[in-house]
Amino acid sequence: MRDFSYLRANSFEEASSAAAMPATMLLAGGTTLIDLAKCGVTNPERLVDITHLDGFDAVTVDAEGASIGALAKMSRVAADPSILENFPAVSEALWQAASAQIRNMATIGGNLLQRTRCAYFRDPASFPACNKRVPGSGCSAMEGVNRGHAVLGTSQACIATYPGDLAAALVAFDAIVHLGGRKVAIDDFFLLPGATPHQEHAIQPGEMITAITIPASVAARHSTYLKVRDRQSYEFAAASAAVGIELEADRETIRDIRIGLGGVATKPWRARAVENALRGKVLEPDIVKSASRLAVEGAIAHGGNHYKIELAPRVVERAILKSGALA
Amino acid sequence: MTNQITINLDINGKTHALAVEPRVTLLDALREHLELTGTKKGCDQGQCGACTVHVDGRRVLSCLTLAVQAEGRSVTTIEGLSAPGADLHSVQSAFLEHDAFQCGYCTPGQIMSAVACIREGHAGSDEEIREYMSGNLCRCGAYPHIVEAVREAAKVMS
Ligand SMILES: Cc1cc2nc3c(=O)[nH]c(=O)nc-3n(C[C@H](O)[C@H](O)[C@H](O)COP(=O)(O)OP(=O)(O)OC[C@H]3O[C@@H](n4cnc5c(N)ncnc54)[C@H](O)[C@@H]3O)c2cc1C
Ligand code: SF4
Ligand code: FES
Ligand code: FES
Numbered sequence: 001m002r003d004f005s006y007l008r009a010n011s012f013e014e015a016s017s018a019a020a021m022p023a024t025m026l027l028a029g030g031t032t033l034i035d036l037a038k039c040g041v042t043n044p045e046r047l048v049d050i051t052h053l054d055g056f057d058a059v060t061v062d063a064e065g066a067s068i069g070a071l072a073k074m075s076r077v078a079a080d081p082s083i084l085e086n087f088p089a090v091s092e093a094l095w096q097a098a099s100a101q102i103r104n105m106a107t108i109g110g111n112l113l114q115r116t117r118c119a120y121f122r123d124p125a126s127f128p129a130c131n132k133r134v135p136g137s138g139c140s141a142m143e144g145v146n147r148g149h150a151v152l153g154t155s156q157a158c159i160a161t162y163p164g165d166l167a168a169a170l171v172a173f174d175a176i177v178h179l180g181g182r183k184v185a186i187d188d189f190f191l192l193p194g195a196t197p198h199q200e201h202a203i204q205p206g207e208m209i210t211a212i213t214i215p216a217s218v219a220a221r222h223s224t225y226l227k228v229r230d231r232q233s234y235e236f237a238a239a240s241a242a243v244g245i246e247l248e249a250d251r252e253t254i255r256d257i258r259i260g261l262g263g264v265a266t267k268p269w270r271a272r273a274v275e276n277a278l279r280g281k282v283l284e285p286d287i288v289k290s291a292s293r294l295a296v297e298g299a300i301a302h303g304g305n306h307y308k309i310e311l312a313p314r315v316v317e318r319a320i321l322k323s324g325a326l327a
Numbered sequence: 328m329t330n331q332i333t334i335n336l337d338i339n340g341k342t343h344a345l346a347v348e349p350r351v352t353l354l355d356a357l358r359e360h361l362e363l364t365g366t367k368k369g370c371d372q373g374q375c376g377a378c379t380v381h382v383d384g385r386r387v388l389s390c391l392t393l394a395v396q397a398e399g400r401s402v403t404t405i406e407g408l409s410a411p412g413a414d415l416h417s418v419q420s421a422f423l424e425h426d427a428f429q430c431g432y433c434t435p436g437q438i439m440s441a442v443a444c445i446r447e448g449h450a451g452s453d454e455e456i457r458e459y460m461s462g463n464l465c466r467c468g469a470y471p472h473i474v475e476a477v478r479e480a481a482k483v484m485s
Contacts, residue, residue, distance in 0.1 A: 003330055006349035006395050027396075034352070034391045035373055047349070049396060075385075099462020100444065101376060104385045105392065233461035 001038045008049045012056075012208070016180065018048040020206030026050050028071065028110035031102050036115060039122050041133060051107075056210060061086050065216040070109030070178075070209040074166075075100065077108060087214060088326075089172065089223035089242040093165040093262075096227045099234045109209035112167055112177070112189075113201065116160035117236055120144060131157045132197040147304035148236070151312070152265035154300055158197030160266060162190065165227060167268035169242035170212065172260030173220045178211040179203060186212075190267035197266075219244035219256045222327040226319040227262070228311065237263030239312045241271075241295075241319035245283070245327040252282050257320070261295065264312045271295045274316060283324045292317035334398050338363065339407025347394050354378045356394035357404060365405040365435050369464070376463035379436040380404050386443035405435035408442065418442050421480035422473075429467035437463045441477045450481035 009015035019026055023045035027033055036042045050056075056071040061082035068077055077083055078094035098106065120127040120140035129138035141149055141159055150161040167186065175186045189202050203209070214220065223244030229235040240262035246255045257278050259271040273294040281287050292313040299309045331346045338361065345360050354371070357363040357380075369377030371390045378390040381403040408416045418441045421427070428434045440463045444450050449459035456477045457470075465473065 001350050003348050003350045005330065006332065006393070027393075029391075030393065030396065031373055031388075031391050034393065037350075038372060047393075051396070099376065100447070100449070100459050101379055101386045101388045101440065101462045102373060102391075105387050233458050234464075 001034075002040075002043050004037075004044050005046050006049065007046060008052055010052065012053060012180070012210070015048055015050050015053060016206055016208055018046070019208055021046060024048060026208060028107040029073070029102075029105040031098070031106045032110060032114045036122070040124050041115070041122060050208070057107075059083065061216075063216060066090075066214045068108050068212045068214075070211055071107050073104060074098070074106045074108065074111060075103040078103065085221070086216060087169070087173065087220050087223065089169040089220070089225040089244060090166065090214070092225035093169040093227075093240075093242060096225065096233075097165040108166070108212060111164060112170075112209065112212075113203075114164050115200075117148065117163045118160040121160060132160060132193075135196070135198050142302060145304060146302045148238070149302060149305045150264060150266045151296065151299040151301050151305055151308045152261070152269055153192050154266055154302075155193045155195065155197065157195055158193040158266065159302055159305075160193070160197065161263060162265065162267045163236045163263070164268070165225065165237060165240060165262055168237075168240055168260040168262030169223070169225055170214065170260070171268040171270050172223070172242040172244060172258040173214050173217060174258075175212050175214045177209060178213065179207040180210055182207070186268065187270060193266050217244070217256070217258075218246035219258050222246065222323060223258070224319060224323045224326065226315055226322065228315050229263075239263045239308055239315045241312075241316045243316070243319040243323040245320070245323045247283065247324075247327045252284075254278050254281055254283050259295070259316060259320070261312060261316070264296075264299075264308050271316060273297050278320075283320075283327075285321065288320050288324075289317050292320065332395065334395050336361075336394065336397055336402060337400070338402045339404060340401075345394075349393065349395055351394045352390055353380070353392040353394045353397050353402070354389035357389060363404055363406055367432055367435055369433070369436075374464075375433070375436075376440060377433050377436040379439040379463065381439060381443060384443075384446075386440050403439075405439055408438070416442065417483040418445070418476070418480040421476040421483070425472050425476040425479060426469075427472040427476035428465075428469050433463060433465045433467075437465065437473055441473075441480065444477065445481045445484050450477055453478060456481075
């Protein structure tokens, strides 16, 4: 790991002005940043430690919804009783991510900005070709080992999966990312790779994530997160789904349904086609099964990841039935 | 050696002043600068848990923590779990009793993690122990005995 200088920010203003300096990165839990600096993927000259800033780690829930400070730790948000009650999928997505140690270190802001686990991206010494790291250099994964890569939202430049669990739940429930005064809907915050896979979010130099808000909804109260992976714990999703459902008074017709997908797409993915197919329908296994297939409409596999096109709809189907039982 | 900074670290109740480059991790500071080699380096990338220590009482990975980030916090390593000459910590005793290791390389991390796991209240069932101890890999596959040791230590600690 190359050396850098270290600055401890004591105020939001200090952090933002430091963040606007070239070759400077904000340091939160460090579980993505220090890891990638060791891999030689990021080579910051200056780190600005934001973990000593006051007032950015509050978690509050009221009738409007939840507000989660960017510096709140994953473990604390996962265990927060009001998050558990009003946004169970958010809590489940958090406690099923990474490990207890990492969740004690990692912050909500850093979590959103975690980078892909594409093995080629993480190994610049062996694989110079990676459009995400070096624009225009090519993509080693296209013809390589791509079992973990995305089948949705890919481009000819990059097929890297966005690996985070939390964001899959946040995209389902229309969360908003607060960048100081600026607010960006989570679906717009994450960018598709297109021809510019090195640009991953709407965040501008000098901006810092200050909080995430999630509007309250009945669907969010009756939500669940289902994560399927190669080993039972401490592993990224092969495919995951955050689903929340609100039923009509008849207890069987779907009034509102929200579905976010993880592990299969280049950004946190909202499965709107499935939602549209099920809104107003009866929550019944056969109907759910055929609607769930729409989750992978337009999916493209690159060999190793073909199984995800089979897997994702099954994960969606199971998650819908599970969430339906809560509604 | 360029760019050295002087930091004060509170480790196992003792303050240590050391001069390090900002990039030095807490793990390397412990092992290379302070000769506290009980904390192990497995992967150095957050993937194995061998480097688990407590910072302000919570388990974290010292390989992904910069030493300078630990300034002003209290760090506990395996060396600080029980005083020299005193009785072992009940989790240490349980690991001996239940033969919860083979080569022993992952053990300091397993024990630090287990102490926190029990304190957090995440040792209520074998299933819960397996989930909340999943951040500590054991290449020797001593998992069944590790789960036994944690289950038994949890009874003693409660
Ligand atoms: C072994 C391992 C397994 C993992 N498994 C999972 C998993 O199963 N599921 C999952 O979802 N995640 C997983 N993770 C990823 C983990 O959740 C992230 O590394 C973590 O959430 C990042 O948070 P952090 O605070 O440590 O961020 P940092 O590493 O400190 O920062 C990450 C990035 O965000 C920037 N940044 C941080 N905070 C802000 C802010 N407030 N405003 C603007 N920029 C900011 C930093 O500059 C950096 O670029 C795993 C990580 C590891 C190492
Ligand atoms: S998939 Fe994306 S991140 Fe991976 S090698 Fe190709 S361009 Fe790089
Ligand atoms: S050495 Fe820190 S997790 Fe492996
Ligand atoms: S005892 Fe050998 S790695 Fe766990």
